[in-house]
Amino acid sequence: MSGSVALKQHLIDPEICIRCNTCEATCPIDAITHDDNNYVVDPGKCNACMDCVSPCPTGAIDNWFQVNAAFSLDEQFSWQELPPRPAEAAAEVDALDEEAAALIAGAHGHARARAPASASKPRINLFSRAQPALAKVTGNIRVTKSGTSSDVHHIILDFGAIPFPVLEGQSIGIVPPGTDANGRPHAMRLYSVCSARDGERPNTNNLALTVKRVAEPRADGTLFHGLASNYLCNLGLGDTVPVIGPFGATFLMPDDPDADILMICTGTGAAPFRGFTERRRRLAGHGRGRLHLFFGARTPEELPYFGPLQKVPPAVLARELVFSRIPGAPREYVQDRMRARAAELAPLLRRPATHIYVCGLKGLEAGADAALAEIAGPDWPALREAMRAEGRFHVETY
Amino acid sequence: MPDGMNVDYDGLIPNNVDLNADARVKKALETWHPGYIDWWKDMGPEGFQEALVYLRTAVSVDPKGWAKFDYVRMPEYKWGILLAPRVEGRLIGFGAHKGEPAWQDIPGEYRGMLRRLMVIQGDTEPASVEQQRHLGKTAPSLYDMRNLFQVNVEEGRHLWAMVYLLQKYMGRDGREEAEELLRRRSGDADSPRMLGAFNEQTPDWVSFFMFTFFTDRDGKMQLEALAQSGFDPLSRTCRFMLTEEAHHMFVGETGVQRIIERSCEAMRAAGIDDPTDTDRVRALGVIDLPTLQRKMNLHFSLTLDLFGSEVSTNAANAYNAGLKGRYREDKLEDDHRLIDSTYPVLRCKDGAIIRDESVPALSALNMRLRDDYVTDCQGGVNRWNKVIERAGIPFRLTLPHVAFNRRIGEFAAIEADPEGRVLDAGAWAANRDRWLPTADDNLYVTGLMKPVDAAGAYASWIAAPKVGIDNKPGHFEYVKLWS
Numbered sequence: 001m002s003g004s005v006a007l008k009q010h011l012i013d014p015e016i017c018i019r020c021n022t023c024e025a026t027c028p029i030d031a032i033t034h035d036d037n038n039y040v041v042d043p044g045k046c047n048a049c050m051d052c053v054s055p056c057p058t059g060a061i062d063n064w065f066q067v068n069a070a071f072s073l074d075e076q077f078s079w080q081e082l083p084p085r086p087a088e089a090a091a092e093v094d095a096l097d098e099e100a101a102a103l104i105a106g107a108h109g110h111a112r113a114r115a116p117a118s119a120s121k122p123r124i125n126l127f128s129r130a131q132p133a134l135a136k137v138t139g140n141i142r143v144t145k146s147g148t149s150s151d152v153h154h155i156i157l158d159f160g161a162i163p164f165p166v167l168e169g170q171s172i173g174i175v176p177p178g179t180d181a182n183g184r185p186h187a188m189r190l191y192s193v194c195s196a197r198d199g200e201r202p203n204t205n206n207l208a209l210t211v212k213r214v215a216e217p218r219a220d221g222t223l224f225h226g227l228a229s230n231y232l233c234n235l236g237l238g239d240t241v242p243v244i245g246p247f248g249a250t251f252l253m254p255d256d257p258d259a260d261i262l263m264i265c266t267g268t269g270a271a272p273f274r275g276f277t278e279r280r281r282r283l284a285g286h287g288r289g290r291l292h293l294f295f296g297a298r299t300p301e302e303l304p305y306f307g308p309l310q311k312v313p314p315a316v317l318a319r320e321l322v323f324s325r326i327p328g329a330p331r332e333y334v335q336d337r338m339r340a341r342a343a344e345l346a347p348l349l350r351r352p353a354t355h356i357y358v359c360g361l362k363g364l365e366a367g368a369d370a371a372l373a374e375i376a377g378p379d380w381p382a383l384r385e386a387m388r389a390e391g392r393f394h395v396e397t398y
Numbered sequence: 399m400p401d402g403m404n405v406d407y408d409g410l411i412p413n414n415v416d417l418n419a420d421a422r423v424k425k426a427l428e429t430w431h432p433g434y435i436d437w438w439k440d441m442g443p444e445g446f447q448e449a450l451v452y453l454r455t456a457v458s459v460d461p462k463g464w465a466k467f468d469y470v471r472m473p474e475y476k477w478g479i480l481l482a483p484r485v486e487g488r489l490i491g492f493g494a495h496k497g498e499p500a501w502q503d504i505p506g507e508y509r510g511m512l513r514r515l516m517v518i519q520g521d522t523e524p525a526s527v528e529q530q531r532h533l534g535k536t537a538p539s540l541y542d543m544r545n546l547f548q549v550n551v552e553e554g555r556h557l558w559a560m561v562y563l564l565q566k567y568m569g570r571d572g573r574e575e576a577e578e579l580l581r582r583r584s585g586d587a588d589s590p591r592m593l594g595a596f597n598e599q600t601p602d603w604v605s606f607f608m609f610t611f612f613t614d615r616d617g618k619m620q621l622e623a624l625a626q627s628g629f630d631p632l633s634r635t636c637r638f639m640l641t642e643e644a645h646h647m648f649v650g651e652t653g654v655q656r657i658i659e660r661s662c663e664a665m666r667a668a669g670i671d672d673p674t675d676t677d678r679v680r681a682l683g684v685i686d687l688p689t690l691q692r693k694m695n696l697h698f699s700l701t702l703d704l705f706g707s708e709v710s711t712n713a714a715n716a717y718n719a720g721l722k723g724r725y726r727e728d729k730l731e732d733d734h735r736l737i738d739s740t741y742p743v744l745r746c747k748d749g750a751i752i753r754d755e756s757v758p759a760l761s762a763l764n765m766r767l768r769d770d771y772v773t774d775c776q777g778g779v780n781r782w783n784k785v786i787e788r789a790g791i792p793f794r795l796t797l798p799h800v801a802f803n804r805r806i807g808e809f810a811a812i813e814a815d816p817e818g819r820v821l822d823a824g825a826w827a828a829n830r831d832r833w834l835p836t837a838d839d840n841l842y843v844t845g846l847m848k849p850v851d852a853a854g855a856y857a858s859w860i861a862a863p864k865v866g867i868d869n870k871p872g873h874f875e876y877v878k879l880w881s
Contacts, residue, residue, distance in 0.1 A: 016864055018651045019777055020644035026461045036777075051461040057645040058652070059865045080784065121869045126462050163462040197466075203407040255452075256875070257469065286450065286469065 016060035023052040043070035113250035114391040132242035145301035158206040168275030173244030194271035196278035210271035257287020269360030296334035298325035335371035412478030450878040482637035490628035492734035493720035520560030525596035528584035536847035538857035544876035608697035611650030626723025662789035683858035699803035714760040
């Protein structure tokens with residue numbers, strides 16, 4: 001490990017560690033060792049596979065410091081406590097993989113995101129480009145009506161015996177096969193998981209994605225075909241897909257069953273909210289919190305999961321499906337419907353357990369924000385920032 | 399992917415041992431299951447069976463995905479049978495069979511010995527749940543209550559682990575032993591648990607933390623020794639149990655540490671320089687360090703009795719047979735047969751404590767495990783002392799001498815003080831209250847045991863933890879009592 005390159009160093013907090021040896025016994029590459037004083041991680045060996053993180057009984061293991069020069073083993077052995085934490089490490093780390101981290105930063109925009117206080121602790125970075133998890137396609141169905149221009153697929157990836165723990169709202173990385181014009185591997189794309197943490201059906205080791213086949217007309221009259229989305233939408237049953245990740249440590253749902261969740265989305269931005277909804281549906285009866293969905297599409301035929309959505313019990317989900325291209329009807333957008341529901345939304349925004357999520361195309365954020373500002377009143381910017389700081393306001397756009 | 403990584407969650411009993419392929423054992427366990435649930439409801443945490451508890455459930459034996467946190471009602475906890483992945487080509491690491499392939503089935507000649515090892519280990523698991531069943535009502539916080547319940551459900555799972563081995567490999571005898579494990583009761587006059595320390599009461603939270611630090615640590619040592627076993631299913635079972643046992647060590651070590659932190663902080667704030675000024679310290683509503691020392695003396699000495707006689711042919715036989723090794727046997731460098739070597743043992747001769755250098759190492763295995771245990775305890779005590787030192791308070795906690803307050807083994811016949819000086823009966827009686835918790839200590843501690851059930855709040859006598867479970871923030875509601 002070079003001493004001059006910035007790196008995220010894995011460190012064990014000696015004040016919290018109880019020296020139980022679980023991490024050392026778990027590490028598959030013997031990167032963890034100890035002396036009479038401390039358990040430490042060898043920065044030259046640790047490859048951030050995260051195997052040691054989950055079994056640690058104390059949480060002492062889960063420290064990642066951005067450093068310019070790695071702390072040596074001898075330095076770590078001598079510690080009674082961790083050195084002062086670099087300021088940037090105070091927030092959650094979405095990905096240790098630089099490519100994925102950049103993608104998530106782009107989707108979350110400028111603001112520093114925080115996870116909901118009651119969110120489960122996500123596992124990240126378990127599988128890399130070099131060592132992906134190999135999933136098998138066990139389902140690939142179109143979830144928008146055929147004949148419409150919006151070709152959205154629901155794709156189920158099964159991990160067999162490989163543990164691939166995800167939480168609702170997390171993403172996985174997919175790299176289309178082949179190389180680009182320069183002979184280099186293609187860039188990674190992130191896709192939100194649209195299933196619940198315990199699988200498409202409870203206790204199955206799989207996850208699902210919502211993928212829109214990208215086919216956009218260009219100015220020159222040709223049609224641009226998205227590489228990764230077409231690769232995924234064309235997968236056949238039984239095909240093997242290398243999967244990277246999981247990624248994402250902030251756009252997560254609160255575990256608090258009393259929390260209300262306001263979900264605002266268009267198109268495949270619904271993916272994480274399908275996961276949230278499934279999770280809550282399975283827990284039905286456990287809490288007092290409700291989901292509130294504002295979901296926009298051009299027509300019912302182009303709204304993914306239109307059919308299944310109708311079956312979610314209203315006690316779990318209050319749904320507002322909004323359409324902008326119904327023949328003969330005025331164009332209605334998500335923000336219009338939000339304004340129409342201002343009487344219900346205004347008190348919801350004030351509740352301390354309410355969490356807001358916005359997910360969809362880039363333009364959605366501004367529209368939703370303007371509607372929320374109108375509904376909440378002049379203190380909306382302050383309220384929004386307070387909610388953001390508490391992990392109760394989240395945006396993911398692309 | 400190694401064999402047995404996948405956990406089957408579809409049936410009644412989650413498992414990674416392919417229970418579906420073994421109709422006999424599956425039926426036996428399904429028959430045992432209702433009795434277990436009855437036992438849990440009768441003898442598990444009293445008054446909290448309906449509460450939603452934020453618990454960790456082991457869902458895989460692969461470290462990438464083995465733990466899942468969620469709100470669970472305890473009787474609905476997924477108690478399963480989870481064995482660490484099988485290591486291909488594993489060899490027996492010690493004893494007369496060293497170098498032979500590890501046994502996948504029970505070696506007939508060692509059946510009786512193995513059954514006894516399993517039953518003794520199995521008996522401790524439900525016993526501690528029974529001992530701790532009233533503690534939920536006086537939890538100093540929801541965080542601590544959750545930790546107690548996590549310990550409890552995992553002890554329940556450890557009972558399942560041993561019962562699986564009994565049912566799978568011990569036939570009718572095993573079935574009967576499995577029933578007996580549910581029938582015995584901690585502290586019961588007619589059918590007590592098998593080991594002394596597991597029939598003692600855990601009357602308050604200080605005792606609970608001491609118990610999880612000292613007595614569960616004996617469990618860890620025993621599991622480490624059994625994890626070396628040449629009987630592969632036992633080894634794999636114990637290896638997985640150890641990852642859970644680490645949580646119990648955590649609860650004990652940090653529990654006592656947080657008591658110390660709070661006491662030191664209160665003493666400093668009140669300007670008390672003398673930590674033995676018990677009346678003034680207690681007036682602050684915190685626990686004085688001398689009382690903690692006496693509690694520690696009690697739990698340490700009671701736990702040492704669990705290691706059995708220092709010189710033991712049973713231990714020698716189990717080692718020689720390849721059934722129970724030494725602590726981290728695989729990391730030790732010697733011949734792993736111990737036929738000709740010796741190990742120094744502290745013994746009692748003519749009323750004096752002497753060091754006997756000539757004990758055959760095979761016979762001294764209990765002593766050796768106990769020595770490793772004392773070293774392990776000392777590490778934790780040193781970390782506690784760092785807290786006191788940092789607060790600038792002139793007091794240090796010390797482990798008493800191994801001869802202090804013993805009822806089993808070499809020192810059962812004598813009385814010794816915490817420094818290991820042999821005393822006559824009069825001197826012991828005159829000083830006992832300096833070294834072991836007094837009626838007054840217990841009364842004071844009991845008086846502090848008032849439940850605190852607001853999220854994020856802690857009783858006066860214990861500090862908040864440095865980090866939450868599953869990285870949860872301070873005000874997280876670890877137990878939802880309303881449901």
